Amino acid sequence: MRKIVLGLGISLDGYIARPNGAVDFLFMPKDYSMGPFFATIDTYIMGRKTLEAALKMGGGPFTGTGGLATYVFSHSKPPGERDGLTFVNESPAVFVRRLRKRPGKNKDIWLMGGGELARDFLKADLVDELYLGVVPVLLGEGIPLFPSGFPQRDFSLVENKTFSQGMIALKYKRVRPKVRLKTKRRS
Numbered sequence: 001m002r003k004i005v006l007g008l009g010i011s012l013d014g015y016i017a018r019p020n021g022a023v024d025f026l027f028m029p030k031d032y033s034m035g036p037f038f039a040t041i042d043t044y045i046m047g048r049k050t051l052e053a054a055l056k057m058g059g060g061p062f063t064g065t066g067g068l069a070t071y072v073f074s075h076s077k078p079p080g081e082r083d084g085l086t087f088v089n090e091s092p093a094v095f096v097r098r099l100r101k102r103p104g105k106n107k108d109i110w111l112m113g114g115g116e117l118a119r120d121f122l123k124a125d126l127v128d129e130l131y132l133g134v135v136p137v138l139l140g141e142g143i144p145l146f147p148s149g150f151p152q153r154d155f156s157l158v159e160n161k162t163f164s165q166g167m168i169a170l171k172y173k174r175v176r177p178k179v180r181l182k183t184k185r186r187s
Contacts, residue, residue, distance in 0.1 A: 006111045007131035015142030029164040042107035048074035050113035093124040115147045122150040136166035
C-alpha cells in the first residue's frame with residue numbers, strides 16, 4: 001500500500017515557518033540531497049497556504065512538481081484541475097482511500113504541508129511516516145508543524161542522519177496498535 005509521508009523542514013522548536021509564513025531560516029546543506037526521497041514518491045499533497053507560500057518564493061506559477069500529480073487541499077478554491085494542480089475539498093480519509101486505489105507507479109505520497117493539513121491527516125490516522133529535516137535554530141514563535149487537536153500517534157525512529165551546518169534528518173514509521181479479533185467464548 002502506498003504510504004503517506006509527512007516530510008518538511010522544521011526549526012528545533014517545531015515551526016515550519018515564521019508567523020508571517022517566511023521560511024528563510026531553512027537551508028539545504030551541500031552534503032544533503034532530497035534525490036533519494038524524491039525517487040520514492042509520485043504524488044504531492046499540500047495545503048492552499050503552502051501553495052501560496054511556494055508561489056511567493058518562486059515569483060510566478062507553481063512549477064515545483066516535476067510532472068508528478070499534485071493535489072492542493074483548499075476550502076476557498078473550487079475543486080478541480082487547473083494549471084497542473086488538482087484542488088481538493090473533501091475529507092483527507094475519503095481522498096486518500098481513493099488515491100491509494102489509483103493505478104500508477106505505486107510510489108509513496110508526500111504530504112508536504114502545512115500544519116493544519118498535517119493535523120487533519122493525523123486526526124484521520126493517515127500519516128505512515130515522518131521525514132523531518134531539523135535545522136539548528138529556535139524561532140520562538142511561528143507556524144507549528146503539529147498544531148494541537150489530534151489524538152496521540154506513536155512513531156518509531158527508523159533513521160537519523162547528521163549533515164553539515166548542524167542539520168539532522170529524522171525518519172519515523174507509524175506504530176499502529178495491533179487489532180485484536182474478538183472471539184466468542186463457548187460455555
